[in-house]
Each structure stands twice: as C-alpha cells, then as structure tokens.
Amino acid sequence: xxSTAQRLADVITMPARNVGTQAASAATGTVQHLRNWTTxxxxxxxxxxxxxxxxxxxxQLRWSTSxxxxxxxxxxxxxxIVVNARRFALAPVFAALAIGAAVDRPVRFxxxxxxxxxxxxxxxxxGLLPVEAELEGALRAGELIVLGAAHTRTNxxxxxxxxxxxxxxxxxKVRVLPAAAMSVPVGRNARVEIGGPIRLRHKRRGPxxxxxxxxxxxxxxxxxxxxxxxxxxxTPIDWLPNSWVGRI
Amino acid sequence: MPGQHDxxxxxxxxxxxxxxxxxxxxxxxxxxxxxTARSLTDDAxxxxxxAAAECKALESIIVRSGIEIYGxxxxxxTRPTEQVPTNPTSEYGHMVAKIEDTADAIGRRIGxxxxxxxxATVLGPHVPSALGRLxxxxxxxxxxxxxxxxxxxxxxxxxxxFVSAARVRVNEPLNIVAPxxxxxxxxxxxxxxxxxxxxxxEWVAARALTYLAGAPLPDHVQEMLHRGRLADNxxxxxxxxxxxxxxxxxxxxxxxxxxxxxxxxxxxxxx
Numbered sequence: 001x002x003s004t005a006q007r008l009a010d011v012i013t014m015p016a017r018n019v020g021t022q023a024a025s026a027a028t029g030t031v032q033h034l035r036n037w038t039t040x041x042x043x044x045x046x047x048x049x050x051x052x053x054x055x056x057x058x059x060q061l062r063w064s065t066s067x068x069x070x071x072x073x074x075x076x077x078x079x080x081i082v083v084n085a086r087r088f089a090l091a092p093v094f095a096a097l098a099i100g101a102a103v104d105r106p107v108r109f110x111x112x113x114x115x116x117x118x119x120x121x122x123x124x125x126x127g128l129l130p131v132e133a134e135l136e137g138a139l140r141a142g143e144l145i146v147l148g149a150a151h152t153r154t155n156x157x158x159x160x161x162x163x164x165x166x167x168x169x170x171x172x173k174v175r176v177l178p179a180a181a182m183s184v185p186v187g188r189n190a191r192v193e194i195g196g197p198i199r200l201r202h203k204r205r206g207p208x209x210x211x212x213x214x215x216x217x218x219x220x221x222x223x224x225x226x227x228x229x230x231x232x233x234x235t236p237i238d239w240l241p242n243s244w245v246g247r248i
Numbered sequence: 249m250p251g252q253h254d255x256x257x258x259x260x261x262x263x264x265x266x267x268x269x270x271x272x273x274x275x276x277x278x279x280x281x282x283x284t285a286r287s288l289t290d291d292a293x294x295x296x297x298x299a300a301a302e303c304k305a306l307e308s309i310i311v312r313s314g315i316e317i318y319g320x321x322x323x324x325x326t327r328p329t330e331q332v333p334t335n336p337t338s339e340y341g342h343m344v345a346k347i348e349d350t351a352d353a354i355g356r357r358i359g360x361x362x363x364x365x366x367x368a369t370v371l372g373p374h375v376p377s378a379l380g381r382l383x384x385x386x387x388x389x390x391x392x393x394x395x396x397x398x399x400x401x402x403x404x405x406x407x408x409x410f411v412s413a414a415r416v417r418v419n420e421p422l423n424i425v426a427p428x429x430x431x432x433x434x435x436x437x438x439x440x441x442x443x444x445x446x447x448x449x450e451w452v453a454a455r456a457l458t459y460l461a462g463a464p465l466p467d468h469v470q471e472m473l474h475r476g477r478l479a480d481n482x483x484x485x486x487x488x489x490x491x492x493x494x495x496x497x498x499x500x501x502x503x504x505x506x507x508x509x510x511x512x513x514x515x516x517x518x519x
Contacts, residue, residue: 041497042429045327046397046476114322116393120476123326123396133332134325137480 045138047106048124055125056097063094063183067102069194072177078139080169081107081194082217083179084158084225085148091181092148096126098192099146099179108138109146110165132168139172146179149218155182158221166217167210178217180224193228195220253295260299267414268300271312273347276340276466278376289343293350301358308417310410311351313366315423316341316468320475329480330366330421338468348421361419365409368425368479369472371499372403373506379472380503381463383435389454389473390432392445396476397429402499405492412488422487423479428495432473438497439504 040050059065073079081099085091092109100107112127113119119127128134128145138145147166150159158180169176175197183190198216200209260268272292274285300306318328319337336342348364355362371380379400382388401409401424409424436443446454455465471477484490494502 040434042397042431042434044399044427044429044478046429046431046478116391116474120394120396129323129326131323131325133328137325137327137329140329141480141482 042124043106044141045108045126045128045143046120046123047108047126049106051124052097052100052106052126056101059094059097062188063190064188065094065098065101065190065192067098067192067194069179069196070099070102072175072194072196073099073103073105073144074175076142077174078142078172079144079175079177079197080135080139080166081144081146081177081179082161082166082221083146083148083181083192084155084221085151085181086155086183087151087153089181089183089185091183092146093122093125093127094183094190095148095179095181095192096146098190099144099194100126103144105144107144107146109148110135111148130162130165132164132171135165135168136172139169139174149221155225157225158218161214161217163210163214166214167207170210170213176213176217178220178224180221180228182225182228191228193224195224253298256295257299257302260296261302264303264305265300266305267308267310267417268296268303268306269310269312269410269414270296270300270347270351271410272296273312273314273344275314275376275378276343276468277378277464281464282339282466286339286343289347293347297351297354301354306358306360308361308363308414308419309351309355310363310365310413310418311347312410313344313348313364313421314340315366315368315425315477315479317344317348317366318479320471320477326476327478327480328423330423330483338466338471340466340468361417363413363418364421365406365413366421366423366479367406367409368399368401368423368477369469370403370406371400371503375403378464378466378469382458382465382469383432383439383441383500383503384508385441385458385461385463387442387444388432388436388439389444389446389451389458390436391474392447394474394476395431395433396474397431398472398477399425399427399429399479399496400499401426401492402494402502405494409484409488409490409492412490416488418488420487422484423481424484424490424492425479425481426492426494426496426499427481428497429476429478430496430500431476435500438500 040048042048083091083095096107096109108126108128110128110130112122149161152159177197178195180193198213200212274280274288276282276285316338317334317336319335321337325332336345351362369379371377458465
C-alpha cells in the first residue's frame with residue numbers, strides 16, 4: 001500500500017525533473033539534427049540538396065527575392081545563365097539559389113575555389129570550378145549553371161564575360177541566357193530577371209561564336225540593367241549622383 | 249607471373265581468343281603492398297597482353313583501368329569525362345596509366361581495337377578493397393575540412409560492364425561509375441561507425457593506426473578522402489548500353505551488411 005507521500009510523488013512533477021526532461025529532449029533533438037545533417041545525400045556533382053535548402057531558408061531572412069523570366073529556363077535540358085556580379089554580392093551564388101527555388105530544379109554556379117574548407121563547402125551548395133571541361137560536362141548532363149560576369153563596383157553595368165567559359169555552352173549545344181541581378185547592401189529586396197536565349201544573327205563555325213555570344217550577353221544584361229534602373233533604397237540618398245548606395 | 253611467361257603464352261595462344269579481357273590489376277594494399285602490387289600488375293600486363301598479341305584470332309582487347317588515372321591535382325575537373333587529359337597523382341593512378349599505355353601500344357602494333365574500362369573503386373563481398381576495409385573499421389578517419397564526395401561501383405556492375413564492353417568490342421576509354429556520390433562522413437554515419445575528424449598532420453598517425461588495425465591506407469584512398477573522386481559515366485551508357493544497377497549510396501549500405509570473414513576450423517587435422 002503506497003503512502004500518501006509516494007502517491008503525491010507519482011502525480012507531481014518537480015520543476016527540476018521537468019527541466020531535466022526538456023534538456024534531455026533538446027539534446028536528443030540536437031543529436032538527431034546533427035545525425036540528419038551528416039547523413040544527407042549528395043548528387044553526382046557533390047551538391048547537397050538539404051544543405052542548399054537550409055542555406056536558402058537562412059538567406060530569405062536577409063533578402064526578399066523575386067525572380068522573373070523563369071519561362072526562358074528549360075524544364076529538363078541544360079542551360080548556362082550568365083549574370084552580372086557586383087563586388088562582394090556573391091551574385092552567382094545568390095542567383096543560383098533564387099533561380100533554383102523558383103524553377104524547382106538544382107541550379108549550380110561557377111566559381112568555387114579548389115581549396116578547403118571553402119571549396120568543398122561551396123561544392124555542397126552546387127559550386128563548380130571555373131574550368132571549361134567541368135562546365136561542359138555539367139551542361140551535357142542537363143544541368144542549369146549560373147556564371148557570373150567579372151565583378152563591378154555598381155549594378156549600373158555588367159563586367160566582362162569569360163568567352164572561354166561561354167564556349168563550353170556552345171560546345172555542349174545548350175541555351176545561353178542572360179540574367180540581371182539587383183540587390184543593395186542595406187535593403188532587403190533583391191531581383192533576378194532572366195532574359196530570352198541569345199541567338200546570333202550569323203552562325204559561326206569557329207571560336208568567334210563564343211566571342212560574339214559573350215558580347216551579346218553583355219549587351220543584353222546591360223539593357224536589362226538599364227530597364228531596371230538600378231536598385232533604389234527609397235531614401236533621399238538615392239538622389240545623390242553616383243552615391244555608393246543608391247543605384248548600386 | 250615472373251618466370252612463367254612461357255606458360256602464360258601457351259595457355260593464351262592455345263585458347264586463341266577473339267577478345268581478351270585483362271583484369272589482372274592489383275590495387276595497392278588490397279591484396280598486396282604497394283611495391284608488390286606494382287610489380288604483379290606490370291608483370292601480368294606484360295605477359296598476358298604480350299601473349300594475347302600472339303593470338304591470330306584476336307580482334308579486341310578490353311583492359312581494366314581506374315578513374316584514379318585522372319588524378320586529383322588542384323584545379324582538376326571534379327567529374328571528368330573520358331576526354332579530360334589524364335594526370336595521375338597517386339601510385340595506383342600511375343599503375344593504371346601504364347597498363348593503358350601498354351595495351352594501346354600492343355593494339356597499335358598488331359592492329360586490334362583496345363577498350364579501356366576506367367572503374368571507380370570496386371566494392372563487393374568478394375573483392376578485397378582498401379577503401380572497403382577502412383570504412384568497416386569501428387572508428388573511421390575523415391577530412392574534417394573537406395569531406396569531399398566520391399563514387400564507387402559494385403562488383404557485379406563492374407563485371408557486367410566488362411561483358412558489355414567485350415560484346416560491343418569497345419575501342420575507347422569508358423568511365424564505369426555508379427550513379428550518385430557520397431562523402432566519407434555520410435558513409436561512416438550510414439555504417440554507424442565512429443567518425444574521427446582529422447585536420448591535417450594527424451593523418452600520419454591515422455595511417456599508422458589503420459595499418460595496425462589491418463586496414464592500410466594507400467595514397468589513392470587518402471587522396472580520395474581529401475580531394476574526392478568522381479567521374480562522368482554518361483559515355484558508357486551511350487557506347488555499350490551499360491547502366492549500373494546499384495547507386496553509390498546503395499553499394500555503401502551493402503558494404504556494411506556484408507558479413508565479416510568467418511574463420512572455419514579445419515574438419516580434420518592433416519599435419
């Protein structure tokens with residue numbers, strides 16, 4: 001026959017026990033999360049879909065992104081999307097994540113370093129080395145790849161586009177799409193606008209094809225950037241000519 | 249084998265095959281130490297391919313090679329196709345490059361086609377493998393800073409690839425790799441082993457410890473754990489119509505299900 005004290009002990013949960021249970025539950029949850037993080041799968045190119053989703057969720061806390069022109073992105077085949085890149089904006093990474101979320105396909109980006117720990121970490125995000133053979137292989141395998149132009153100080157115009165890397169898309173016979181990426185260091189809004197595929201007026205048989213494609217891309221991206229008119233902060237600072245924050 | 253060239257030549261020429269499939273490649277620390285493996289592989293290539301060259305009916309040679317032939321130098325392509333220039337950076341990579349050179353030279357000399365199957369690390373219950381042995385240790389080291397992806401191939405898929413290549417008389421190099429990839433940490437977690445993260449200098453101690461534990465770590469496996477090892481297998485599907493049945497993840501899961509070596513005592517003592 002249990003005593004009164006024992007019966008009370010059966011129904012009363014002491015705070016210490018409650019805290020202990022919660023701590024144990026939190027620890028178990030953390031361990032489970034860590035286990036899930038380390039048992040993810042990577043694809044043929046080392047991209048970790050679950051890791052990409054987590055990074056994109058975190059990125060959305062910082063940026064509110066809209067993507068336009070997704071109808072130009074092929075549903076199944078490969079394509080090279082060339083985007084302007086403002087310095088320190090990580091435009092190719094950000095554009096790849098945004099486009100991937102918009103079209104619901106894995107999108108990779110060019111420009112991961114080949115040195116640990118950054119290289120492998122960016123490989124998990126979908127990074128590829130800036131090597132023609134690497135791009136060509138991925139494009140032939142039907143992958144979507146974002147390539148950044150040379151960095152510029154502002155979003156007013158795009159930098160040079162590496163025609164040799166564009167040549168890998170020409171060799172793989174896939175679409176080449178221009179895209180304009182706009183973001184500001186102090187604002188939340190960001191936009192990626194994808195243009196239609198580049199078609200040359202004259203068909204070239206030699207290396208002029210990639211040179212002319214790169215030139216067309218640059219002109220096309222500049223035109224889209226002009227149309228977008230630069231990103232405004234919505235403050236009087238935008239009125240300042242060539243200010244470091246307005247129209248960048 | 250050394251000193252047995254005449255016997256090898258007799259066996260091969262008596263059979264007078266149309267197709268020779270050369271799989272006599274010793275991966276370092278799979279069955280033999282690196283020096284012995286190199287010597288055995290060289291000798292086998294010389295005598296078997298040399299004997300095959302004496303066969304009048306010979307039409308095609310299929311040679312086993314490995315994706316280690318592409319090397320993992322800094323800036324090398326992550327997932328090389330067969331068109332990427334080879335640049336071996338490990339002992340095993342140099343060994344398979346030498347076999348390919350030998351086979352190509354013989355093929356040109358006697359005018360037969362030479363096909364090369366560049367296999368990813370072959371895993372299976374009956375295939376001794378340095379990587380397989382390492383991953384089955386109770387505690388497995390991995391590169392904490394990199395943990396890059398790699399691909400493997402199941403022994404049955406590898407065997408089927410050779411049959412398909414021999415049937416088609418393939419005359420070019422082909423990558424034979426299971427689809428998908430896995431990192432060392434992911435493999436360790438799947439096998440419920442203890443992951444031991446290493447940063448750099450500790451690898452010397454790790455190599456010594458794994459050696460003592462019966463799973464020596466050759467340079468090509470260490471390179472794989474640091475730099476990854478993938479290859480593009482699309483060409484094999486086009487040329488020989490071969491698609492592996494098991495993905496890399498499935499092969500790794502099977503690796504942990506295969507039973508360990510069971511030592512059965514002799515039923516009757518004879519000496």
